[in-house]
Amino acid sequence: MKKTALLFLVLACLPSIAAAEVSGAVVNRTTGEPQAGATVTLYKFGQGGMEPVASAKTDAAGAFSIAQDVAAGGQGPSMVRVEIDNVTYNHMMPPGTPTTGIAFDVYNASKRQPAEVKVSRHMILFQPGGGEMKVNETFLVNNTGKITWFDPAAGTLPFYLPASAAGKVEISAIAPNGMSVPVPYARTARADTYATKFEIKPGETRIDMIYAVPYTEGAAYAGRVATKDENTYLIAPRGVTLEAQGLQDLGPEPRTGTHIYGLSTASYSVKLTGTAVFDAPADDSSAQQESGPQIEQIMPRIYSRASLILGLALGILALGFALLYRAQGNR
Numbered sequence: 001m002k003k004t005a006l007l008f009l010v011l012a013c014l015p016s017i018a019a020a021e022v023s024g025a026v027v028n029r030t031t032g033e034p035q036a037g038a039t040v041t042l043y044k045f046g047q048g049g050m051e052p053v054a055s056a057k058t059d060a061a062g063a064f065s066i067a068q069d070v071a072a073g074g075q076g077p078s079m080v081r082v083e084i085d086n087v088t089y090n091h092m093m094p095p096g097t098p099t100t101g102i103a104f105d106v107y108n109a110s111k112r113q114p115a116e117v118k119v120s121r122h123m124i125l126f127q128p129g130g131g132e133m134k135v136n137e138t139f140l141v142n143n144t145g146k147i148t149w150f151d152p153a154a155g156t157l158p159f160y161l162p163a164s165a166a167g168k169v170e171i172s173a174i175a176p177n178g179m180s181v182p183v184p185y186a187r188t189a190r191a192d193t194y195a196t197k198f199e200i201k202p203g204e205t206r207i208d209m210i211y212a213v214p215y216t217e218g219a220a221y222a223g224r225v226a227t228k229d230e231n232t233y234l235i236a237p238r239g240v241t242l243e244a245q246g247l248q249d250l251g252p253e254p255r256t257g258t259h260i261y262g263l264s265t266a267s268y269s270v271k272l273t274g275t276a277v278f279d280a281p282a283d284d285s286s287a288q289q290e291s292g293p294q295i296e297q298i299m300p301r302i303y304s305r306a307s308l309i310l311g312l313a314l315g316i317l318a319l320g321f322a323l324l325y326r327a328q329g330n331r
Contacts, residue, residue, distance in 0.1 A: 150199035238256070
């Protein structure tokens with residue numbers, strides 16, 4: 001009798017153990033109103049990547065609720081996704097994070113570039129060596145408005161790709177609060193100009209690309225900028241000397257030793273000699289202790305541009321310790 005009662009008690013508790021709720025509300029920040037009738041889909045990480053589990057429609061107040069089966073893997077990493085105007089918005093839920101009360105912001109999309117979308121920084125890093133040159137470009141795109149820019153047919157961010165690259169380039173992007181994902185691209189009507197097929201959401205989007213071109217040391221290499229950048233920088237890694245006319249020499253970046261030049265025109269021609277030198281990054285604690293004094297020592301002799309160098313340090317550190325080592329590994 002006692003065993004039967006215990007079994008009944010366990011069975012009675014199973015629904016509360018095996019079921020959990022994913023809930024929240026979707027708000028359209030373009031209109032400032034709840035997004036009614038949107039489909040919210042719950043995804044789980046499976047053997048084949050992200051796999052859909054269940055979906056629900058938002059009500060008139062933008063609210064949604066999805067029951068998930070904890071026994072079937074509900075305790076693992078998961079994600080909810082909403083699609084508006086062919087643009088998806090994701091909310092990651094690592095294990096242990098709340099699955100209820102999710103505030104989901106979405107935006108209407110436009111095929112035309114909003115005036116609030118600007119390339120705040122464009123960094124072009126040259127890595128010559130072994131008869132070819134790797135070119136790494138990083139775009140930091142700021143969207144200060146409330147509309148997502150996305151044209152699935154014509155693309156969004158234009159970029160120059162020299163004919164010698166034979167149309168081959170690897171592109172990845174990180175949307176605001178997102179993860180790095182591969183990005184498709186397509187040729188435009190303009191010669192040697194392509195466009196990324198990636199949405200530019202409100203906030204800051206980072207787009208990285210890498211391509212290779214044949215190169216002879218000391219020969220002139222010409223390029224151009226297809227975007228209207230607020231700031232464009234040409235960068236030579238340590239061990240490489242860059243020569244060009246009309247550039248503003250901003251000096252070396254303290255952490256990586258890369259040399260930074262400001263570009264104020266839409267085209268350039270550079271000559272590079274030497275081979276890039278890459279050091280293994282120091283551990284975080286020592287690097288943080290050294291970065292302050294190094295920046296303070298170098299600022300006075302680089303035209304006293306403190307804010308520029310500090311800002312560049314943040315961008316180049318990411319470029320130097322992520323892009324550079326990734327590019328080196330692809331050789």
